[in-house]
Amino acid sequence: xxxxxxxxxxxxxxxxxxxxxxxxxxxxxxxxxxxxxxxxxxxxxxxxxxxxxxxxxxxxxxxxxxxxxxxxxxxxxxxxxxxxxxxxxxxxxxxxxxxxxxxxxxxxxxxxxxxxxxxxxxxxxxxxxxxxxxxxxxxxxxxxxxxxxxxxxxxxxxxxxxxxxxxxxxxxxxxxxxxxxxxxxxxxxxxxxxxxxxxxxxxxxxxxxxxxxxxxxxxxxxxxxxxxxxxxxxxxxxxxxxxxxxxxxxxxxxxxxxxxxxxxxxxxxxxxxxxxxxxxxxxxxxxxxxxxxxxxxxxxxxxxxxxxxxxxxxxxxxxxxxxxxxxxxxxxxxxxxxxxxxxxxxxxxxxxxxxx
Numbered sequence: 272x273x274x275x276x277x278x279x280x281x282x283x284x285x286x287x288x289x290x291x292x293x294x295x296x297x298x299x300x301x302x303x304x305x306x307x308x309x310x311x312x313x314x315x316x317x318x319x320x321x322x323x324x325x326x327x328x329x330x331x332x333x334x335x336x337x338x339x340x341x342x343x344x345x346x347x348x349x350x351x352x353x354x355x356x357x358x359x360x361x362x363x364x365x366x367x368x369x370x371x372x373x374x375x376x377x378x379x380x381x382x383x384x385x386x387x388x389x390x391x392x393x394x395x396x397x398x399x400x401x402x403x404x405x406x407x408x409x410x411x412x413x414x415x416x417x418x419x420x421x422x423x424x425x426x427x428x429x430x431x432x433x434x435x436x437x438x439x440x441x442x443x444x445x446x447x448x449x450x451x452x453x454x455x456x457x458x459x460x461x462x463x464x465x466x467x468x469x470x471x472x473x474x475x476x477x478x479x480x481x482x483x484x485x486x487x488x489x490x491x492x493x494x495x496x497x498x499x500x501x502x503x504x505x506x507x508x509x510x511x512x513x514x515x516x517x518x519x520x521x522x523x524x525x526x527x528x529x530x531x532x533x534x535x536x537x538x539x540x541x542x543x544x545x546x547x548x549x550x551x552x553x554x555x556x557x558x559x560x561x562x563x564x565x566x567x568x569x570x571x572x573x574x575x576x577x578x579x580x581x582x583x584x585x586x587x588x589x590x591x592x593x594x595x596x597x598x599x600x601x602x603x604x605x606x607x608x609x610x611x612x613x614x615x616x617x618x619x620x621x622x623x624x625x626x627x
Contacts, residue, residue, distance in 0.1 A: 343369070343438070343440060343442075343445070344360060344438040344439055344440035344442075344445065345438055345439055345440070346436070346437075346438050347437040347438055347439060348437075349433075349435065349436060349437060350432075350437070354375055354411060354432070355372050355375070355413060355432075355435060355437065356372065356463060357372055357373060357374055357455075357465070357466065357467045357471075358371060358372065358455055358461075358463040358464070358465030358466055358467070359371065359372040359435075359437055359463050360437065360438050360439060360440055360445055360446070360463065360465075361415075361430075361435040361436055361437045361438065362435075362436040362438065363428075363430060363434055363435070363436075364433070364434045364435070364436050365434055365522075365524065365567075365568045366422070366568065366570070367421070368417055368418060368421035368422045369417075369418035369420075369421050369445070369446060370415040370416060370417050370418060370428065370430070370446065371415060371416050371445070371446045371448075371451070371455065371465065372413045372414075372415055372435075373413070373414045373415060373416060373454065373467070373471060373475070374413070374414050374467075374471075374475055375411055375412065375413050375414070376411075376412045376413070376414065376429070376483060376484040376485075377409050377410070377411060377412075378409070378410055378411075378412050378484045378485055378486060378487050379407030379408065379409060379410070379485065379486050379487070380407060380408050380409075380410040380487045380488075380489065381405045381406075381407045381486065381487065381488045381489070381603065381605075382405065382408070382489045382490075383405050383488075383489065383490035383601075383603050384489065384490060384491050384496075385405070407486065410431065410432070410487065411431075411432040412429050412430060412431055412432070412484050412487070413429070413430045413432070413435065414427065414428075414429060414475075414482065414484075415427070415428050415429070415430050416446060416448045416450060416451060416454070417448065418446045418447050418448065419447050419448055419449075420447050426448060426449075426450075429484050429500065429520075439463065439464075443457040453468065453470050453471075454467065454468055454470055454471035454474070455467060455468060455471070456468055480610055481502070481503070481504070481610075484500065484502075486500075486501065486605070486606065487499070487500050488500075488501075488603040488604070488605040489603060490601050490602070490603035491526065492598075492599070492600040492601045493527075493598055493600065494525065494526045494527030494529070495523060495524070495525060495526070495527075495531065495562070495588075495590065495600045496523070496524045496526055497521065497522070497523055497588070497600060497601070497602050497603060498521065498522045498524075499519055499520070499521050499602065499603060499605045500519065500520045500521075501517055501518070501519040501605050501606070501607060502517060502518045502519070502520075503515075503516075503517055503607075503608065503609050503610050504516040504517060504518055504574070506580075506609065512578055513578065513580075514576050514577070514578055515576060515577050515578070515579065515580055515581075515607075515609050516574060516575070516576045517574060517575050517576075517577075517607050518572055518573070518574045519572065519573060519574070519575065519584075519605070520570065520571070520572040521555075521570065521571060521572070521573075521602070522568060522569070522570040523560070523562060523568065523569050523570075523588070523600075524562075524567055524568045525562035525563065525564075525567045525568070526567075528564060529592060529593075530561065530562070530563040530564075530592075530593050531561070531562050531563075531590040531591065531592055531593075532559055532560070532561045532562070532590060532591050533554060533555065533559055533560050533562070533569070533588050533589075533590055534553065534554065534559055534589050534590060534591050534597070535551065535552065535553060535554070535588065535589040536550075536551070536552055536553075536554070536555055536586065536587075536588055536589075537549070537550070537551045537586050537587050537588075537589070538550040538551075538584060538585075538586040538602075539584065539585055539586055540575060540577070540582065540584050541582050541583050541584070542577045542578065542579045542582040543577075543579035543580065543581045543582050544577070544578055544579040546578075550586075555571055555573070555588075556571050556573060558571075562590075575607070577607065580608075580609040581606070581607055581608050581609060582606075582607045583604055583605060583606045583607055584602075584604070584605055584607065585601075585602055585603065585604035585605070586601075586602040587599045587600060587601050587602055588600045588602065
């Protein structure tokens, strides 16, 4: 829940970087017009709920009854150029959780909001929507540890460069995570003052084929932006055939002012074997999230299997406005590509997974 407090009240200082700002959590104003009729506050990433009646203000250390806001660090100017180093502390600009950078990935971002020249719009025999060819551009993402006080369900994430709001802290244990001390050690003579241990370098090298972030897909429809990150997991034998598994993470962001709710999903899954499967259902992962100005994003992960080493997926979400009308939001087409080697035991395939 600390992430929710950070998300709603913290970022008024982010556009002024002429000097460093003390980083403090900001308590929610439950007397405002936005919060007066809201009975619950929901964590944007892990869906944890707490009664508003019992939480009038919150500090970064999750002390609901405290009226005193607690300092957690000092803001640093976000990097417009260059990269963040291992050990960089940050707040996630969308979900508000605290985290620390482990290492970076250079991924290809396929952004369908960038209109290609007319000559690059082609017909796709599989029937993918509008079938315009989108060229991937290199973009920086970071593998990070998430502070379990802010998001206890997930422990790892992949964060885009522009989603990082960096800060520093004199606390030698600023992030609560079971791998923090195994992967990093405090060194006050370096900037940032947390340096990688050999264990994190060995972990990265060993798990590289399955942790590597290679492709990201993005598209916006009527101010709702959908971002998809697929990951290959493994191949398994079943009834004398091979079954290939992928995990995919999807983030929905409301870039406008209108309150909307996700009601339905509609998928089309094309396999290299020549099959086209259609999947339609209510909500996603058993939920129908609301996207508003106060809680503008929702993120989840799921999986898919094919009886072929490659394929692709696309589809749409049906959202409902407050006046009862509906509209469809496109899910950008994305590729499902396998790898030659099988996934070893105890791997963490893809983002947003638990270490348990």
